[in-house]
Amino acid sequence: MSRRKVNVGLMGLGTVGTGVVRIIQGHQEDLIKQTGMEIEIKRILVKDINKQRKITVDPAMVTSDPYEVIRDPEIDVIVEVIGGIETTREYILEALEQGKHVVTANKDLMALHGAEILKKAEEKGCDIFYEASVAGGIPILRALVEGFSSDRITRMMGIVNGTTNYILSKMSEEGASYEEVLKEAQELGYAEADPTADVEGHDAARKMAILSTLGFHVDMNLDDVSCKGISEVTQEDIQLGKKLGYEMKLLGIARRDDDMIEVSVEPTMVHHTHPLASIKGVFNAVYVYGEAVGETMFYGPGAGELPTATAVVSDLVTVVKNMKLGVNGRGIVAPYKEKQLKNDDQIMSKYFMRFIVRDERGVLAKITQILADQDVSLEQVLQQPYNSGKKAEIILVTHEASRKNMDTVVKQFAELDVITEIKSIYRVEGGEKL
């Protein structure tokens, strides 16, 4: 390739787009040294061309017409940082149709339409990279695709949503309620005015769909990820968990046992000895267990202008290197394993359970009988007086049990006369050797 310059069409000049411009401008010399090419932003797409921007760009580059960017024959690479799903899908498919390579930070799009987009890129011999879509500045997708390519990953557990980790960390450290901390997070800009996608786990589920597709080589749909958010987590759950040695985290869990797969997002009691228990605030972390390598963990900022833009521009560097070598589109590895999802009787986990009982003789015998009938044994038991003292609160941590058996336990507990209220039940991770 004799050309000395690569032209980029930047779609979006918001938080991430601004960072992309800053990094391309600020690191130009390093980028030229690494790629042998100058990387130049030729056009920028925005919604409102009259909006005041945080950085100065040549107004002649800016447009609100997406096709001026996508169909510009001189543009080699599209960087998509506008967000959204359906319209953006059309833009990206059209850009690939035009033979342009694509870098995107869009997890919503890749979780929902990733297979279609990868197929189109492969057909057209184009690159498609989306490192920034999961865990912002942490190069976890590259680690899965390249770093672990010779290993067999059996577990991935991630704190992949900074908003919920901020809320749970604050609740744990300051004793404040979920509602109080959410309000504060919204005031600080850590949570959206409508926090549903974050607090109900949808954002994390999208990221876990992407991680498990790449880590397990199966075509994992969003519908395959079971999902529960943190809006029902109480201060009491968190403090009682702590008493027994656990930190509450919204955990994405992807696990493979004999090629049977489970992927979920749910509030989880993480044992304090597990490295994920110490991840505080808006930070992200992904724990990966490979059969050969053993335990690894990737930690860093999951969002923000420059961390996210670094991931985007690093993808861009890979595209440019591939252009020089003439190998674009050849690195795409489509999922090649058959997807086999576990049933509820194959999903094994330890559980934390908390309920209120009448404080009378024979109560524990009834409870342990139900547990024994479902093959559930106990690792920890805590009993303490509740309110007036006529009742007691019992907190159990079980050994590994199937989800199916635990569902039966909960159903039978709910029917038991001596149990007056089931307060909560959470999955438990950590505290054992893998």
Ligand SMILES: NC(=O)c1ccc[n+]([C@@H]2O[C@H](COP(=O)([O-])OP(=O)(O)OC[C@H]3O[C@@H](n4cnc5c(N)ncnc54)[C@H](OP(=O)(O)O)[C@@H]3O)[C@@H](O)[C@H]2O)c1
């Ligand atoms: N922010 C983060 O830390 C972060 C981290 C990881 C991934 N991401 C992903 O990166 C993407 C961008 O996020 P962001 O935070 O940078 O968003 P943002 O600040 O809201 O910026 C979006 C940009 O896209 C433009 N835009 C939006 N819809 C458009 C449309 N239909 N046509 C033309 N232009 C349009 C907006 O134009 P105007 O400026 O004129 O409104 C704005 O410049 C999203 O997919 C997000 O999930 C973000």
